[in-house]
Amino acid sequence: MPERRSYTTKGRLTEDLGKIEQYRNILEKDVFQNDEPHWRRISKNTITLFQVLIDQDLHDLVLVLEHYPRYTEWVCEHFRYAYSYSENRADIDAASKLLFLGEPYFSKQFVRNVVRKLPQVDEWSLEEIKHFATQLKGNEDSWHPVIINHYCDTIIAYTEEKKLHPLQAIALTAPIKKISRKATYDYDADDRDAVLDIPYMN
Structure with a gap:
């Protein structure tokens, strides 16, 4: 059963700011090359970071995208390759925010893989x-x-x-x-x- 986060708004903001700081070192050093192919657009360290965040409950992933929106399109595209999840189910609130953030970049496989990750x-x-x-x-x-x-x-x-x-x-x-x-978006397909x-x- 999905659990709602119980901390207060102030406590959540403090925790979220702390998490952003731990990711900032990687993201600030990244050279984002928007015109390059998917695997060359960002650094290997940043790719690894996003793979880890996708594998988790999506809360931190959304947090990063809210602070660094330039990566939103890349993350949505990367869900095409996010075919092997761990046992970590998505936090429904976070999955919902990710879908709203990703609407301009919807693809069937992106939406399907988010849905697959839900509880x-x-x-x-x-x-x-x-x-x-x-x-x-x-x-x-x-x-x-x-x-x-x-x-x-x-x-x-x-x-x-x-x-x-x-x-x-x-x-x-x-x-x-x-x-x-x-x-809403139809992500069913026979392809x-x-x-x-x-x-x-x-």
């Missing part, structure tokens, strides 16, 4: 799913529509797949049936991106 409904208990459905309703105007729609579809599919008792299914789906779904789990280059 999985089938890893939760029925009570946790019920609680999350209520949380989803409460965040329908703040979380990115890609995330809202994904979880609405996933929870409905879960209730059908598990053949739950009708009352259980109603309890799980009641909050999301009140959500006004918004049209090679849809099932490919290894990187490739055009």
Whole structure:
């Protein structure tokens, strides 16, 4: 079940500033070459940093992009190669912010790989799913529509797949049936991106 960060706004800002300082040494030394191909646009140290940040829960990744927006397009493109994640699931708030930041650079594989990194409904208990459905309703105007729609579809599919008792299914789906779904980016595809789990280059 995704956990909300419990620290205060002041404490969060202090912590975030400390984290930015630890990344600043690498980022300030980087020579960003916007006209170069993907793998030559930034230094090897910066590539490694972003690979580590993508592998984590995305909170620090978003923090870096908010302070260094010039890397946003590169990061969105790099999700094309981010095919092998660790067990670290994304923080949903951070994933939502990343999608909003990345909207000008959306590609199907970028959005799909962000969605793949989200916490999985089938890893939760029925009570946790019920609680999350209520949380989803409460965040329908703040979380990115890609995330809202994904979880609405996933929870409905879960209730059908598990053949739950009708009352259980109603309890799980009641909050999301009140959500006004918004049209958003269509990241479904039948192309090679849809099932490919290894990187490739055009």
